[in-house]
Amino acid sequence: MRSKVVFRRLLRNKQARYGFIALLLLVALAYVGPYFGAYDWQEKDFMAFMSAPDADHWWGTTSIGQDMYAVTLRGMQKSIIIGLLVAVISTGVAAIVGAFAGYFGGWVDKVLMWGVDLLLVLPSFLIIAIISPKLRDGTWWWFVVLLAAFSWMITSRVVRSMTLSLREREYVLAAVYMGIPRWKIILRHIVPNLASLLIIDATLNVSGAIIGEAALSFFGFGIQPPDVSLGTLIAEGSRNATGYPWLFAFPAGLLVALVLSVNLIGDGLRDALDPGSNS
Amino acid sequence: MSILEVRDLTVTFPGGIEAVRGVSYEVERGEVLGIVGESGSGKSVTSLAVMGLLPQNAVVSGSVKLHGRELLGMKEDELVKVRGKAISMIFQDPLSAFTPVYTIGDQIAEAVRVHQKMAKDKAAKRAVELLDLVGIPNPNLRAKAFPHEFSGGMRQRAMIAMAIANDPDLLICDEPTTALDVTIQAQVLEVLKTAQRETGAGIVMITHDLGVIAGMADRVLVMYAGRPVEQGPVDDIYYRPRMPYTMGLLASIPRVDGEEGPLVPIEGNPPSPASLPPGCPFAPRCPMKVDMCDDEEPPLTPFGGGRHVACIRAHEIEHKGLTGADVFPVPVIPPSDVVRVPRTERATVLELDGMKKHYPLMKGAIFKRRVGTVFAVDGISFDIAEGETLALVGESGCGKTTTLQQIMQLEPPQDGRVVVLGKDSAKLDKTARKALRGDLQIVFQDPMAALDPRMPVGDIIAEPLRAHGRKDVAAKVAELLRLVGLAPEHAERYPQQFSGGQRQRIGIARALALEPKLLVLDEPVSALDVSIQAGVINLLEELKNRLGLSYLFVAHDLAVVRHLADRVAVMYLGRIAEIGAVANVYDRPAHPYTQALLSAIPLPDPEMERTRKRILLEGDLPSPADPPSGCRFRTRCPKFARLSEAERRRCVDEEPSVARLANVVDHGAACHYAEEIEVITASDNQEEE
Numbered sequence: 001m002r003s004k005v006v007f008r009r010l011l012r013n014k015q016a017r018y019g020f021i022a023l024l025l026l027v028a029l030a031y032v033g034p035y036f037g038a039y040d041w042q043e044k045d046f047m048a049f050m051s052a053p054d055a056d057h058w059w060g061t062t063s064i065g066q067d068m069y070a071v072t073l074r075g076m077q078k079s080i081i082i083g084l085l086v087a088v089i090s091t092g093v094a095a096i097v098g099a100f101a102g103y104f105g106g107w108v109d110k111v112l113m114w115g116v117d118l119l120l121v122l123p124s125f126l127i128i129a130i131i132s133p134k135l136r137d138g139t140w141w142w143f144v145v146l147l148a149a150f151s152w153m154i155t156s157r158v159v160r161s162m163t164l165s166l167r168e169r170e171y172v173l174a175a176v177y178m179g180i181p182r183w184k185i186i187l188r189h190i191v192p193n194l195a196s197l198l199i200i201d202a203t204l205n206v207s208g209a210i211i212g213e214a215a216l217s218f219f220g221f222g223i224q225p226p227d228v229s230l231g232t233l234i235a236e237g238s239r240n241a242t243g244y245p246w247l248f249a250f251p252a253g254l255l256v257a258l259v260l261s262v263n264l265i266g267d268g269l270r271d272a273l274d275p276g277s278n279s
Numbered sequence: 280m281s282i283l284e285v286r287d288l289t290v291t292f293p294g295g296i297e298a299v300r301g302v303s304y305e306v307e308r309g310e311v312l313g314i315v316g317e318s319g320s321g322k323s324v325t326s327l328a329v330m331g332l333l334p335q336n337a338v339v340s341g342s343v344k345l346h347g348r349e350l351l352g353m354k355e356d357e358l359v360k361v362r363g364k365a366i367s368m369i370f371q372d373p374l375s376a377f378t379p380v381y382t383i384g385d386q387i388a389e390a391v392r393v394h395q396k397m398a399k400d401k402a403a404k405r406a407v408e409l410l411d412l413v414g415i416p417n418p419n420l421r422a423k424a425f426p427h428e429f430s431g432g433m434r435q436r437a438m439i440a441m442a443i444a445n446d447p448d449l450l451i452c453d454e455p456t457t458a459l460d461v462t463i464q465a466q467v468l469e470v471l472k473t474a475q476r477e478t479g480a481g482i483v484m485i486t487h488d489l490g491v492i493a494g495m496a497d498r499v500l501v502m503y504a505g506r507p508v509e510q511g512p513v514d515d516i517y518y519r520p521r522m523p524y525t526m527g528l529l530a531s532i533p534r535v536d537g538e539e540g541p542l543v544p545i546e547g548n549p550p551s552p553a554s555l556p557p558g559c560p561f562a563p564r565c566p567m568k569v570d571m572c573d574d575e576e577p578p579l580t581p582f583g584g585g586r587h588v589a590c591i592r593a594h595e596i597e598h599k600g601l602t603g604a605d606v607f608p609v610p611v612i613p614p615s616d617v618v619r620v621p622r623t624e625r626a627t628v629l630e631l632d633g634m635k636k637h638y639p640l641m642k643g644a645i646f647k648r649r650v651g652t653v654f655a656v657d658g659i660s661f662d663i664a665e666g667e668t669l670a671l672v673g674e675s676g677c678g679k680t681t682t683l684q685q686i687m688q689l690e691p692p693q694d695g696r697v698v699v700l701g702k703d704s705a706k707l708d709k710t711a712r713k714a715l716r717g718d719l720q721i722v723f724q725d726p727m728a729a730l731d732p733r734m735p736v737g738d739i740i741a742e743p744l745r746a747h748g749r750k751d752v753a754a755k756v757a758e759l760l761r762l763v764g765l766a767p768e769h770a771e772r773y774p775q776q777f778s779g780g781q782r783q784r785i786g787i788a789r790a791l792a793l794e795p796k797l798l799v800l801d802e803p804v805s806a807l808d809v810s811i812q813a814g815v816i817n818l819l820e821e822l823k824n825r826l827g828l829s830y831l832f833v834a835h836d837l838a839v840v841r842h843l844a845d846r847v848a849v850m851y852l853g854r855i856a857e858i859g860a861v862a863n864v865y866d867r868p869a870h871p872y873t874q875a876l877l878s879a880i881p882l883p884d885p886e887m888e889r890t891r892k893r894i895l896l897e898g899d900l901p902s903p904a905d906p907p908s909g910c911r912f913r914t915r916c917p918k919f920a921r922l923s924e925a926e927r928r929r930c931v932d933e934e935p936s937v938a939r940l941a942n943v944v945d946h947g948a949a950c951h952y953a954e955e956i957e958v959i960t961a962s963d964n965q966e967e968e
Contacts, residue, residue: 001737005771170729174789177687178743179716188742192733275732275773 002192009272016268022261026254030076039067041074042226053246060246071228072250078223079210079230080258082144086209087262089148091155091202095194098159099186103167113160116153124150128216140223147209147216155201159194166190195273203266207259230255281305282448282481283329283366288341290321290328296552298324300505301341303579306449306481313496313513314485315528317808318779319549321505322485326451329483330368331358345449364394367442371454373434377426383410383437384422390444409440412477413470416898430899431675432463436470443474450475451483456491460674460835462896465879468495469895487809489532490881493517494888498585501525504550504560507579511586513885521582521593523606524561530603531813533842535865535880536887536959542842543607544814548778559590566606567592610817615666615824622945625664626701628797628829629686633658633695636681640904653904655681657853658695660937663797663846668823668830670840670861672876673850676900679833682850683801686831687721700796717747720790724802726782730774736760736785737770743792759788763818780811784818791822800832804839816843837880841865846945849873852903852911855937859946867955869940869948871918877958894958910935910951918952926952 010016038056039045044065045057053060059068101112128146166172166189175185191198213223213231223229230251237248283306290299299321306312316322327333329343331350343350345365350358370376377386387406391397397405403422410418413436426434435455442450455471456464468491475482484495492499492513499516501509501524509522520526530543547564550556556563558573565572571591579589582597590596596606635658640651656678663669671679685692689712691705698704699719707715720743723729730739740759741752749755757767763784774782783803790798803819804812820843823830834840840847841861848858849872857870868874875894882888896915901907909931913919919930929951937947940955 001735001741001771002733005735170723170725171731173687174721174723174729175742177716177719177721178746178793179713180742180746184746189731189734193731195733273733275775 006272010268013268013271015264016272019261019264019266019268022257023265026076026258026261027080030073030080033073034070037067037069037073039070041066041070041228043067043070050244050247052244059250060244062247068246068250072230072233072254075228075230075233075251076254076258078140078227079213079255082140082147082213082229083206083210083258084262085144086147086151086213087202087205089144090152090205090209091198093148094152094155094201095159095191095198097152098156099163099190099194100183101156102160102163103182103186103190109160113157116156119150120153125216143213143223147212151205151208151212155198158197162194162197163190166193192273196270199266199270199273203259203263206262207255210255210258230258281307282346283483284342284344284347285325285329286342286344288325288328288339288343290324290333291338293336294553297555298337298505298552299328302500302502302505302507304500304507304510306483308448308481309475309479310498311475311482311484311496313492313499314483314502315487315489315492315499316502317487317549317810319504319552320502321552322502323453325502326368326453326483326485330362330366330451331355332368360394363390363447364445365447366449366451367445367447369435369438369442369450369452369455371457373431373438373458374426376438377434379426382423382425383429384424387422387437387441387444390441394445405444406440409444410437412443413437413440413474414466415440430463432459432467432899435459435463435467439467439470439474443478443480446478447480449481449483450478451485453485454487455484457486457488461837461879462674462875463899464491464881465893465895468881469893471495488881489517489529489809489883490888493883493885494881501528504555505552506560506576506589507587508561508589509587510579511582511584511588515584515586517883517885519597520603521586521588521596522561522590523565523567523592523596526596526601526603527564527607528603528809529883530607531810532883533813533816533838534883535838535841535877536882541610541612541817541820542813543603543609544817545607545810546814548780548811549808566608567596610821612817612821613824615827622664622667625666627662627698628665628700629831630662630698631682631686631695632660632698634660634682634685634692634697635694636678636685637693651904654853654906655903656685657906659848659850659853659855660695661848661855661858663829663831665796665829666823666827667846668832668844670832670834670844670847671850672834672837672840672847674835674876674900676852676903677850678853678903679850680801681853683721683799683831683833687719687799689715689719713747717743717793718796719799720793720795720797721799721801722783722786722790722803725806726779726786727774727806729786730782730789732774735771735773736777739774739785740770740789740792743789747793749793755792759792762791762822763788764814778811779807780815783807783815787815787818787822791826794826795828797829797831800830800834802834802836803832805834805836812839819843837865837877849876852901852906854911855949856912857946857948857950858937859940859943859948863943863946865959866957867946868958869946869953869955870912870950871916872912873948874956874958875917880959882959909933910949912950918950918954922952 045061046065048057048061049065050063051057051061057067061067097112101109172189175189210231213229217223217229217232223232233251237251241248286303288299288302291297302325314322328339339351384403384406387409388402391402391405407418407422410422415421415433415436456467459467486492496513499513500507503524509525520529527545531545533542545564550560558575559577562568562572577589577591579587582588636656638653638655639649640653641647642650673679686697689704689707696703699715702715737756740756744752744755756770760767760769765784804815832844844861847861847864849856851872857864857873868877875896878894894917898915901914907914913930935949935951937949939947
């Protein structure tokens with residue numbers, strides 16, 4: 001019943017509707033858009049280096065004559081997947097680990113929090129830097145896993161401390177006295193009551209992952225040239241942002257649009273889950 | 280001449296929410312004005328408006344005059360001089376009313392120095408004097424203590440000390456004893472009376488407890504939906520109410536001296552201040568409603584004898600001499616079949632035998648060592664027969680909740696036995712325990728906290744059904760909702776769309792989902808308003824009779840217990856002090872603690888309140904980590920104080936166990952010198968006289 005009610009409330013929510021439409025349009029743009037452009041992303045136009053947007057090159061060209069439109073969309077395909085996956089995985093792990101540690105307490109709590117502390121002190125950037133060349137031949141999946149693996153710890157600590165207070169609530173006690181298994185109580189009563197925090201965390205993680213991926217790519221890990229991502233494009237474009245704004249404006253604008261649409265969906269989902277909101 | 284004069288006070292919050300709609304009253308010197316009303320009736324907002332403590336966005340109009348000086352619209356820096364000096368306020372929650380990082384003495388001294396030019400050491404001395412005045416033992420020492428080192432009752436006394444520090448002309452008390460236990464409440468009310476005597480101040484007493492008002496107030500103002508609906512001398516309001524709401528309110532309270540039978544509930548809920556009905560706000564719930572009631576809101580009109588009533592049928596009520604019981608329909612509750620069988624021949628559903636629960640007291644951060652033991656529950660025994668309600672009463676900290684948790688957990692206790700429906704909790708395996716949970720369910724105290732706010736009501740009620748693999752969940756949910764008096768369409772709403780009473784009904788529906796045999800009720804009505812409470816009590820009684828349930832009822836409200844329970848067990852510091860049939864324990868209490876407890880309950884009857892003698896207990900509950908030797912009650916026992924040295928020896932050395940009193944079948948007390956006395960005169964006797 002809950003899923004039905006939440007889904008209905010989500011559909012009724014204006015913000016969520018706009019967010020979904022925007023996200024769908026962006027995904028469509030990323031995957032369908034390249035078929036409409038005149039150039040392939042790997043093609044180089046030696047007649048136009050750093051040319052401003054015009055009828056031929058809609059979004060201008062790069063310093064080696066690549067068509068910005070094709071390149072940006074190619075980059076966006078990667079970034080959408082990486083951003084969304086990393087956000088979902090890292091928030092999911094944070095919620096599960098934090099809630100289990102907080103609810104079970106005792107040695108489960110000790111072991112899990114010890115792991116969290118360990119991951120927090122290890123310099124994640126260094127580890128990704130060391131591991132990623134070894135996985136160069138592997139898929140980008142590994143990259144998503146690594147990025148997610150190093151971004152959930154702080155949230156999970158917050159989740160744990162919130163769980164500690166939720167654990168004592170009477171509705172959780174009521175569930176215990178009904179004979180409901182503990183893992184079910186966590187999934188059914190604890191995690192949904194942390195939804196506001198988790199949704200905000202997930203939406204922040206989307207942009208965090210895309211930018212974080214760019215930082216790594218910038219240092220030569222992650223997405224490697226000639227392949228591109230929104231992050232690498234923004235990093236590169238920002239150097240020439242004043243002289244050749246199209247190199248920066250289009251990828252950055254798309255990133256903003258992407259994050260904004262995810263935020264709208266997140267807000268809508270939060271309102272749909274939270275019975276307190278009247279929308 | 281009156282100290283405070285309030286005229287046509289209205290308070291409007293953003294969004295057009297009219298919290299207070301035209302309140303007028305005055306308070307004379309040395310007079311106590313009681314303001315009664317349910318939550319949301321605007322009684323607290325009224326007093327906050329008088330103090331000028333409302334948030335900026337509240338629009339206040341009307342007039343509030345203190346000694347003829349207008350307070351509304353006064354500049355903040357001038358108002359500061361009035362607040363705490365001429366008017367003081369005592370809040371409900373004494374813990375949050377003190378700053379945790381300063382000592383009590385410093386905070387009282389600060390209150391003195393803000394308004395009077397006084398040296399620091401003199402102010403500190405004055406603080407000690409004030410603490411002494413409100414009856415805090417060792418005031419010199421206690422002034423240096425921090426708020427968290429004070430118990431709830433002591434904090435409230437300190438709060439009173441602070442309020443009277445500058446000899447105010449007016450004291451506003453907002454639910455001053457609601458958060459306290461009855462014996463402590465009796466102490467604090469006594470202190471309030473002393474404080475009033477000392478300062479000669481007028482008191483505005485805001486509370487929902489009609490018993491407290493009956494004992495304290497000279498005049499009463501009854502509020503409903505932001506307006507006074509009846510106002511007059513206390514005796515008139517209690518004995519001759521002329522507004523149906525007041526009549527219903529008085530009829531709906533269970534009385535500790537009252538007779539059995541269903542209570543009189545007021546149907547429906549108070550209207551939301553955002554959407555008031557067109558005419559009289561009480562009309563939708565009023566059994567005396569006529570068409571004219573919907574036309575316009577009746578004004579508060581003088582009725583003679585200093586009374587004001589806002590009801591168009593007030594004269595008719597006066598003429599016919601109607602009372603609440605005449606006007607409000609009394610529900611009929613079918614009798615139970617089980618009780619016809621004698622108790623000894625009925626099956627036992629719950630048996631506790633010498634159950635103990637001790638918590639270790641640990642100290643140290645890394646290497647924890649045991650520094651003591653909290654004797655939360657220290658060997659209690661009782662049993663519940665089929666179809667019976669046993670009430671467990673006692674003040675906070677006496678081990679009620681621990682007992683209840685121990686029963687609900689179905690784990691082996693540290694010592695003793697817990698036998699539920701013939702099954703010993705120590706011998707249960709996992710599947711048997713889960714199966715037994717279906718027969719043993721609980722209803723919690725706080726209907727807001729007991730329901731997951733993120734789950735639709737249908738899911739909440741379905742949860743136990745699904746957990747135990749029942750089929751046809753949707754139909755069962757609809758049936759349960761109907762059983763507790765809600766509509767099946769409500770299943771898709773969230774808990775917070777319901778009022779407190781409705782939420783408690785949802786909690787009851789969830790507990791009944793698995794068709795349990797024993798229902799544990801943890802203070803099921805203490806968080807509800809009086810008019811709603813009656814409905815829930817009636818529902819519980821009806822369900823018990825219809826479904827053949829047994830209840831273990833935990834409560835601190837002895838009046839509700841008298842009404843609902845068959846037997847009662849009084850707990851003190853983890854032990855049972857007295858146990859027996861309700862009639863025996865209430866009419867002839869034998870243990871000094873029970874006697875004090877019963878005598879501390881305020882009765883909603885001004886005449887009796889004035890003539891009653893209270894047995895006041897000294898001090899607070901001792902810490903359960905360090906209970907007194909022998910009889911645990913002896914440190915506060917009024918009887919112990921009267922005993923001779925030789926007799927006392929026995930109380931100190933030997934711990935009394937519950938012994939059956941000679942002359943009756945079902946009555947036992949844990950006192951070496953038990954002696955039955957009558958504390959509450961039954962109300963029907965009173966009438967005969």
